[in-house]
Amino acid sequence: MNWKEIKEKYTRPFEIFQNWLKQNGWWFNPIDKTIRSDFGRWPSGRNYRILYDFFDEQGIHIGIEVYRRDTIMEAYYFVFDVYEKKADDYFTDNICYPDRKDCEEAAFMKAFEILEEQL
Numbered sequence: 549m550n551w552k553e554i555k556e557k558y559t560r561p562f563e564i565f566q567n568w569l570k571q572n573g574w575w576f577n578p579i580d581k582t583i584r585s586d587f588g589r590w591p592s593g594r595n596y597r598i599l600y601d602f603f604d605e606q607g608i609h610i611g612i613e614v615y616r617r618d619t620i621m622e623a624y625y626f627v628f629d630v631y632e633k634k635a636d637d638y639f640t641d642n643i644c645y646p647d648r649k650d651c652e653e654a655a656f657m658k659a660f661e662i663l664e665e666q667l
Contacts, residue, residue: 549596549599549653549656550653554657554660557660557661557664558660558661558663558664560663560664560667561660561663561664561667562660564606564663564667565602568602568605569598569602574598596652596656599652599656599659603656603659603663606659606663606666607632607633607634608630608631608632608633608659608662608663609630609631609633610628610629610630610652610655610656610659611628611629611630611631612626612627612628612648612651612652612655613626613627613628613629614626614648615627615644625644625645625646626644626645626646626647626648626650626651627640627641627643627644627645627651628640628641628645628651628652628654628655628658629641630655630658630659630662632662632666634666639658639662641654641655641658
């Protein structure tokens with residue numbers, strides 16, 4: 549995740565996220581851009597479970613779907629959609645991502661954008 553971009557672009561949602569982290573025993577380390585707790589560092593890389601939990605509590609639900617590109621090769625792609633409970637509205641992305649990490653990061657950026665619009 550590009551935390552610098554999120555912090556600059558979605559200031560208020562980022563502050564809400566930081567407060568949510570603190571309430572749940574975590575904190576954002578601005579130096580190395582990691583999320584930590586008393587038990588150590590949040591698993592980085594492909595583990596975004598904490599962001600799903602955060603957005604679920606905000607009424608913004610993210611779905612990631614995987615599709616097989618064709619039947620001959622083992623090629624897959626990922627797409628996402630975001631449901632905003634408050635507006636009872638769906639956003640579906642039209643981009644096919646080559647891996648789950650890229651798709652999740654795009655989905656979380658969209659979720660931060662939606663949260664910014666709500667505030």
